[in-house]
Amino acid sequence: MEEGKESPWEPKLITFLCNWCSYAGADLAGVSRIQYPANTRTIRVPCSGRVNILYILKALQHGVDGVLVSGCHPGDCHYLSGNFSARRKFAVLSRLLEYIGIEKGRVQFSWVSAAEAGRFAEVITEVTEDVKKLGPAKRLVKNIG
Amino acid sequence: MGQLLKELKETVQKLFEEEKVDLVIGYEKGTLPLRTTPCFIKNSKDAEKLVWNSACENNLAAYIPGMKGKIGIIAKGCDSRSLVGHLKEKQIERENLVIIGIPCHGMLDRKLTDKVLAGREIKDIEEKPEVIVFKGENFEETVAKNELLPDNCKTCSHRNPVLYDILIGEAIEENKDSDEFGKIKEYEAKTSDERWDYFSKQIGKCIRCYACRNACPLCYCKECCVDSSQPQWFGKSIALSDAQVFHIMRAFHVAGRCVDCGACVRACPMEIDLRFLNKKVEKDVRELFDFEAGINLDEPPPLSVFRPDDPEEFIK
Ligand code: SF4
Ligand code: SF4
Ligand code: SF4
Ligand code: FES
Numbered sequence: 159m160e161e162g163k164e165s166p167w168e169p170k171l172i173t174f175l176c177n178w179c180s181y182a183g184a185d186l187a188g189v190s191r192i193q194y195p196a197n198t199r200t201i202r203v204p205c206s207g208r209v210n211i212l213y214i215l216k217a218l219q220h221g222v223d224g225v226l227v228s229g230c231h232p233g234d235c236h237y238l239s240g241n242f243s244a245r246r247k248f249a250v251l252s253r254l255l256e257y258i259g260i261e262k263g264r265v266q267f268s269w270v271s272a273a274e275a276g277r278f279a280e281v282i283t284e285v286t287e288d289v290k291k292l293g294p295a296k297r298l299v300k301n302i303g
Numbered sequence: 304m305g306q307l308l309k310e311l312k313e314t315v316q317k318l319f320e321e322e323k324v325d326l327v328i329g330y331e332k333g334t335l336p337l338r339t340t341p342c343f344i345k346n347s348k349d350a351e352k353l354v355w356n357s358a359c360e361n362n363l364a365a366y367i368p369g370m371k372g373k374i375g376i377i378a379k380g381c382d383s384r385s386l387v388g389h390l391k392e393k394q395i396e397r398e399n400l401v402i403i404g405i406p407c408h409g410m411l412d413r414k415l416t417d418k419v420l421a422g423r424e425i426k427d428i429e430e431k432p433e434v435i436v437f438k439g440e441n442f443e444e445t446v447a448k449n450e451l452l453p454d455n456c457k458t459c460s461h462r463n464p465v466l467y468d469i470l471i472g473e474a475i476e477e478n479k480d481s482d483e484f485g486k487i488k489e490y491e492a493k494t495s496d497e498r499w500d501y502f503s504k505q506i507g508k509c510i511r512c513y514a515c516r517n518a519c520p521l522c523y524c525k526e527c528c529v530d531s532s533q534p535q536w537f538g539k540s541i542a543l544s545d546a547q548v549f550h551i552m553r554a555f556h557v558a559g560r561c562v563d564c565g566a567c568v569r570a571c572p573m574e575i576d577l578r579f580l581n582k583k584v585e586k587d588v589r590e591l592f593d594f595e596a597g598i599n600l601d602e603p604p605p606l607s608v609f610r611p612d613d614p615e616e617f618i619k
Contacts, residue, residue: 212528215548219538232611232615242610245609246605246609246613248617249587249613249617250587250591251555253583253591254555254583257583258498258502259496259498259500266619267617268618298544
C-alpha cells in the first residue's frame with residue numbers, strides 16, 4: 159500500500175443464518191461461485207427462532223457495523239413455527255432500536271431459502287451497501303474509559 | 304372515603320370468618336403521613352390495620368408469584384391487570400385468588416408532592432375528591448389532585464379493576480379520550496440523534512440497582528438473566544452501552560405484558576424515564592398485534608404466539 163494512504167473503511171457484518179435455509183443458501187452461493195461482498199462473518203443457528211435479541215445487541219456492543227438475521231420463508235421453518243415466533247420478536251425489536259436512535263438499516267432481517275443462492279448474494283450485497291452508507295457503528299458500542 | 308374503608312375492613316373480616324382466605328395483601332399506615340406500606344393480614348382482627356387512600360400506589364400483585372394458599376388481594380385497575388398477567392402466566396391459580404377490587408382515582412406521585420412541599424414537613428393530609436390538602440405546623444396548602452398524579456395515572460384508561468371477586472366502592476367513569484401514547488408520539492417525531500441523546504442521557508443515570516426490576520410484578524424469574532454470572536449474559540461495567548443493553552432487554556421482557564402500573568418508575572432512585580421505553584413497546588405491540596396487556600384472560604401473551612399474517616414489511 160502506498161505510504162500515507164489508508165485503505166477505505168469496510169463495514170463488518172454479523173449474519174445469523176438458519177442452518178436449514180439461509181445457511182444452505184449461502185453454501186450454495188459459494189459452490190455456485192456467486193460473488194458477494196466479503197464483509198460478513200456468519201454464525202450458524204439452528205433456526206431463526208434461536209436468535210435471542212440479546213445476540214443482536216451484543217454484536218452491536220462489540221462493534222459490528224451491521225447485523226443480518228436470516229431464516230426460512232414463512233411456512234418453511236424446519237421446526238414449523240420458529241420463524242413465526244421470531245418474526246414477532248424482530249418486529250418489536252426493529253421498532254425499538256429505531257426509536258432509541260439506532261440507525262434504520264443497521265439491523266436487518268430476511269427470509270432466504272436453501273435454493274436461493276442468487277437471492278442470498280443479493281441480500282448480502284444490499285445489506286452491505288446500506289451499512290456502508292451509514293458508516294461505522296458508534297451507537298451502543300461498548301467503550302470503557 | 305370513610306365508608307369505603309369500613310366496607311373494605313368488613314369484607315376482609317368476612318373473608319377470614321368464612322375461611323375463604325389464608326392471607327390478605329393490603330395497605331396499612333406508613334410511618335409518615337402520605338405513606339402507606341403493604342401489609343399481610345392473617346386474621347380477621349388484623350383487618351383493622353387496613354387503610355385506603357391516594358398513597359396506596361404499590362402494586363401488590365408483585366407479591367403473588369410463589370405465594371401458597373388462598374390469597375386475598377386488594378387491587379386497583381393496574382394491579383388487577385397485573386393479576387390477569389399472573390393468571391395467564393400460571394403464577395397462581397384463579398381459585399386461590401380472591402381479588403378485592405377498588406376503583407382508583409389515581410395515586411399521588413411522591414416526586415411531585417415533594418416538589419410542592421419543598422422540604423416542609425406535613426403532619427396530616429386531607430383528601431377531597433378533586434384536591435389534596437396538606438397540613439403542617441404553620442401552613443395548609445390545597446393542591447389539585449390532577450397536578451400530583453404521575454403520567455401513567457393521568458392517562459390511565461383502566462381505573463376500574465378489570466377482574467375482581469368483590470368490588471368495593473362505586474365503579475368510576477373511565478378516562479376515554481386519554482392520549483396515553485401522546486409522549487411517545489412526541490418522541491417518535493424527533494430525529495434519530497435527538498432520541499439517541501435522550502435515551503443515552505436517561506440511561507446514563509442508571510446505577511444498576513435493579514430496583515425497577517424488583518418492583519415490577521412481571522419480573523418474577525427466580526434467577527434473572529441480568530444476575531447470571533455463568534454465563535455472564537450482561538456486561539456489568541460502567542460503560543453506557545452495558546446499561547443500555549440491560550434496559551433494552553428489560554423493556555423487551557415486559558413487551559406485551561407491561562400494564563403501565565408505574566412501579567418501576569416509582570422505584571427508580573435516579574428518576575429515569577423508564578416509561579419512555581415501556582410505553583413505546585406497549586404502543587408497538589398494540590399496533591402490530593392488536594393486543595392490550597392484562598385485559599383478557601383468554602388471550603395468550605403476544606410474544607408467545609403468532610399469526611401467519613403477522614406484519615413483516617421490515618423483513619427483506
Ligand atoms: S395506573 Fe390507573 S389504576 Fe393504577 S394507580 Fe394509576 S390511575 Fe389507578
Ligand atoms: S415495567 Fe414498570 S410499568 Fe410495566 S408492569 Fe413492570 S413495573 Fe409496571
Ligand atoms: S431503578 Fe433506576 S437506577 Fe436502578 S437499575 Fe432501574 S433504572 Fe437503573
Ligand atoms: S428452521 Fe429456518 S427459520 Fe426455523
